[in-house]
Amino acid sequence: MKKLFGVIGDPISHSMSPAMHNDLFGFYGIDAAYLPFHVSKENLEAAVKGLKALEASGFNVTIPHKTDIMAYLDKIDPLAEAIGAVNTVKNENGFLTGYNTDGPGFVKGLETIDADLGSRSALIIGAGGASRAIFFSMAQAGISRIDLYNRTYDKAEELIRSCPFNVESKVLNRETAEKTLNEYQLVIQTTSIGMVPDTGSLPLSPENISQDAIVSDIIYNPLQTTFLKAASKRGAAIQNGIEMFVFQGALAFEKWTGIFPDTERMKTNVLRNLGG
The missing domain is CATH 3.40.50.720 (NAD(P)-binding Rossmann-like Domain)
Known part of the structure; x- marks a missing residue:
């Protein structure tokens, strides 16, 4: 069965994460899809429950949810706890763990x-x-x-x-x-x-x-x-800031798949999407 990944935020249409991660799934032969989900602040809890119900294998979290998301997770990595923000969530059999890969x-x-x-x-x-x-x-x-x-x-x-x-x-x-x-x-x-x-x-x-x-x-x-x-x-x-964006994505990808991806490929993809 195809694995589901995504990113939640408000706004979300500008996100380059779907293009970056879907390219990696294709490159590594992983049967998965990464989708953007527009989630307002008042719908955050429902969205997390929905992603869990859909058995999403993992998702990223962007503005404005990086702090509020912590209340709806089962476990938080110590660094993310100290920072007070989560940008990456891994789902293992319904158990959600939050990480911060930004820093x-x-x-x-x-x-x-x-x-x-x-x-x-x-x-x-x-x-x-x-x-x-x-x-x-x-x-x-x-x-x-x-x-x-x-x-x-x-x-x-x-x-x-x-x-x-x-x-x-x-x-x-x-x-x-x-x-x-x-x-x-x-x-x-x-x-x-x-x-x-x-x-x-x-x-x-x-x-x-x-x-x-x-x-x-x-x-x-x-x-x-x-x-x-x-x-x-x-x-x-x-x-x-491209390196920070690329490497936070690479670390998230590694947590989800066990593969640390080709960051030069990711950077080229991001620059193409930026038109640079």
Whole structure:
């Protein structure tokens, strides 16, 4: 019998996950289909029950359900529990387990540039949900120093306090972050600043970025933000949000099938769908 997978969210029509995963099922000869499901907030519980009744083998969860979904699962992976968000669910005989592959996917994407991330100190710009997943996953991966810059100081402080892993961290104001930017070998931009249509905006001045740094911006529309362009001009290695999207999907696919898929194939597929 054909296996069912999917993604739930609101909105959902923009999702590139169906094209990415259905291509992988065909490539690996797996009899399965991956479908998008538009699920409003008030229908989330019913949707989870429906997917379980349909014996869906697994599904992804996107905005705005990544936190609320946790109430309807049987088990939550410790990292996802700490982050407070689930983006991947695996169904084993009606028992639903939730995982967060966003943060680990981001780390795996960075490792395509440098496999020894633990030797680098990091600055994360932003303190929202994506920042939290990335911060906790980087700390779990052994990056010893991760500082935060966020416009709301208290939110960044709370994020640091709630991290369950040992990591040296402090919150910076904008002036200090800009002045000391050259001290960081990893600079990670996690806010929506610079996304279409406001592509000219910068989260902070990039003037002091080190030429030895890796600079990542999790935005992929545009494929290269103004912040990444400025970092590249200074000689830094740059990465947009496609790797994070691809590797979170690869990790989800592995949890469902036991196969870690061809991420270059996935990236090519995503770029084709983006028209880039």
